[in-house]
Amino acid sequence: xxxxxxxxxxxxxxxxxxxxxxxxxxxxxxxxxxxxxxxxxxxxxxxxxxxxxxxxxxxxxxxxxxxxxxxxxxxxxxxxxxxxxxxxxxxxxxxxxxxxxxxxxxxxxxxxxxxxxxxxxxxxxxxxxxxxxxxxxxxxxxxxxxxxxxxxxxxxxxxxxxxxxxxxxxxxxxxxxxxxxxxxxxxxxxxxxxxxxxxxxxxxxxxxxxxxxxxxxxxxxxxxxxxxxxxxxxxxxxxxxxxxxxxxxxxxxxxxxxxxxxxxxxxxxxxxxxxxxxxxxxxxxxxxxxxxxxxxxxxxxxxxxxx
Numbered sequence: 001x002x003x004x005x006x007x008x009x010x011x012x013x014x015x016x017x018x019x020x021x022x023x024x025x026x027x028x029x030x031x032x033x034x035x036x037x038x039x040x041x042x043x044x045x046x047x048x049x050x051x052x053x054x055x056x057x058x059x060x061x062x063x064x065x066x067x068x069x070x071x072x073x074x075x076x077x078x079x080x081x082x083x084x085x086x087x088x089x090x091x092x093x094x095x096x097x098x099x100x101x102x103x104x105x106x107x108x109x110x111x112x113x114x115x116x117x118x119x120x121x122x123x124x125x126x127x128x129x130x131x132x133x134x135x136x137x138x139x140x141x142x143x144x145x146x147x148x149x150x151x152x153x154x155x156x157x158x159x160x161x162x163x164x165x166x167x168x169x170x171x172x173x174x175x176x177x178x179x180x181x182x183x184x185x186x187x188x189x190x191x192x193x194x195x196x197x198x199x200x201x202x203x204x205x206x207x208x209x210x211x212x213x214x215x216x217x218x219x220x221x222x223x224x225x226x227x228x229x230x231x232x233x234x235x236x237x238x239x240x241x242x243x244x245x246x247x248x249x250x251x252x253x254x255x256x257x258x259x260x261x262x263x264x265x266x267x268x269x270x271x272x273x274x275x276x277x278x279x280x281x282x283x284x285x286x287x288x289x290x291x292x293x294x295x296x297x298x299x300x301x302x303x304x305x306x307x
Contacts (some may be wrong), residue, residue, distance in 0.1 A: 001177045001247070001281050006153065020166045041231050045276040046242050048087045055083045074104035088278040090117060116147055120288055124155035142171050149181060150281070158188035174204045176211035177281075183218065184254060191258070195219060210234065210244065214251045224252065224269060246275040250282035253289060266293060 014236075059080035063073065081096030094117045097110040104110075115130030131148035134141050149164030165182035172178060179201050186194035202215045213230060216222045231248055235241045253268035272286040 018278040021257055033035060039243075040271070041228065041245065042271075044238060044242070045274055046239070047276075052083050052087050052125070056080055056087075059083065070103045074100040074107055074110075074113045077103070078107060078110050081110070083111065086279050088276070090120070093117070106137055108134045108141055108144075111137070112141070112144055112147060115151065116284065119147070119151040119154060120284060121201070122154070122291070124151055128155075142168055146178070146181065149185065150285065153181070153185050153188070154285070154292070158279070161185040162189065169201075173201070174206060175203075176205045176209055179205065180211070180214060180218075180251065187258060209240075211247070214248070217251070218255055226301075227252070242275045246272050246277040246280050247282045250286050250289075253286065257289070257293075262293065266290060 059076050062068070063076055063080070067201055068076070072099065077096045077100040081093040081100065082092075084093035084096060088207060092116065097114050097117075100110045101114070102106055111130045111133045115127045115134070118124070118127035126150065128151060131144045134144040135148075138144075145164045145168040149161045149168060152158070152161035153163060159236050162182060162185040165178070169175070169178040169182050179198065182201075183194055183198045186197060198215065199219055202212070202219070205212050205215065211232070213222065213227055217224065217227045227248070231244060232241065235244065249268045249272040252274065253265045256262070256265035256268060269286040269289045273290075275283065277283045
């Protein structure tokens with residue numbers, strides 16, 4: 001979710017066996033939905049933003065050389081943590097957020113980021129506590145509902161996740177991304193009802209919003225081939241293309257996962273990761289999706305061996 005020059009676009013033709021070969025041992029069914037992609041649009045992965053590197057250096061210089069109050073130090077630690085997070089240095093970011101809270105225990109945004117990081121680490125109880133702390137300190141912090149909802153979703157509590165996503169969606173009902181996460185949670189509870197609700201709520205989303213195409217994909221109104229074929233429409237820069245592909249491939253992964261096409265799903269998550277759009281929700285959780293898929297596969301193999 002979240003330079004104007006011609007985008008660098010490489011369109012490559014892949015066989016279906018290549019698309020799905022990464023996880024063929026997961027034994028996904030040979031359904032038609034896993035055999036429709038003949039072309040993928042690949043963008044050059046984002047390079048680390050030099051402005052983030054400069055910001056990190058400046059924050060570090062002030063923290064190390066200038067005498068400042070604890071409150072000022074906490075704010076600088078938080079801002080350096082955000083800069084670390086934006087370039088994918090999660091452990092350093094997490095350390096700075098933790099230190100910032102020690103100096104300023106009411107720094108809600110630092111709690112929010114820590115909750116996100118604990119979700120990515122699959123430490124869900126810690127994540128819930130951090131998001132609860134955000135909402136205790138700032139009840140109107142709407143993104144804490146989104147992020148706690150995501151933690152609950154990945155923590156196998158889809159009903160509770162849906163409640164948080166409903167609260168988040170209510171604040172801006174025309175936002176397609178709020179609707180998508182609500183759908184993902186509701187799908188885990190009742191797939192048929194989730195589809196019905198998605199179709200009804202999608203009426204509030206502007207047709208000119210590109211993410212409306214994701215909704216049409218999940219509803220089955222367009223095919224994967226059509227969806228991928230339209231990914232470069234209205235793209236004016238390489239950055240725009242990379243951002244869009246990060247999102248598109250994540251939701252293609254979720255779509256294939258819901259259709260039990262696990263090999264294709266895994267490869268789409270890998271494609272989302274390959275964009276290096278670290279600050280996007282989709283990039284953050286593509287790796288977690290892969291880890292959870294591997295865990296489920298290992299459990300399944302163990303159960304078969306024991307039977």
